[in-house]
Amino acid sequence: MRTTAVLVSIAIMGLSALAHADNTELGKEVFTQVAQPSCTICHALSDAGSAGAIGPDLDELKPSRDQVINAVTQGVGVMPAFETSLSAEQIEALADYILSVTTNAN
Numbered sequence: 001m002r003t004t005a006v007l008v009s010i011a012i013m014g015l016s017a018l019a020h021a022d023n024t025e026l027g028k029e030v031f032t033q034v035a036q037p038s039c040t041i042c043h044a045l046s047d048a049g050s051a052g053a054i055g056p057d058l059d060e061l062k063p064s065r066d067q068v069i070n071a072v073t074q075g076v077g078v079m080p081a082f083e084t085s086l087s088a089e090q091i092e093a094l095a096d097y098i099l100s101v102t103t104n105a106n
């Protein structure tokens with residue numbers, strides 16, 4: 001019984017690690033390709049190879065999860081809202097991706 005429980009929890013941990021990796025991949029795709037206009041036009045983010053300078057440099061800003069979700073959902077200043085063009089999953093994935101490449105706090 002014990003062994004089974006341990007194996008099951010290892011399997012679950014493995015799966016959630018995989019799910020997380022997939023989400024950050026999706027987030028990168030949304031950042032560089034899916035979002036229109038692309039985040040890369042306006043934001044620098046070294047992992048994405050972008051150097052846009054209209055909005056803040058995300059490597060420097062290191063936005064929190066809430067900052068990403070709010071900015072992308074509602075727009076901020078001249079940044080457009082993506083609420084109608086991106087799904088909640090895509091916006092979540094963006095936040096996972098940006099946090100994973102700008103902080104070590106995960």
Ligand code: HEC
Nearest residue numbers: 035037038039042054055056063067068071076077078079
């Ligand atoms: C047309 C240019 C433009 C595009 C496209 C754009 N942004 Fe922005 N973004 C800005 C500007 C400008 C600001 C600063 C707005 C302000 O503070 O007034 C900003 C701010 C932000 C912030 C910081 C918000 C805060 O709370 O300070 C984040 C995070 C962000 N953008 C992420 C993204 C992501 C992710 C995408 C792609 C889905 C994106 N942006 C697309 C121009 C853009």
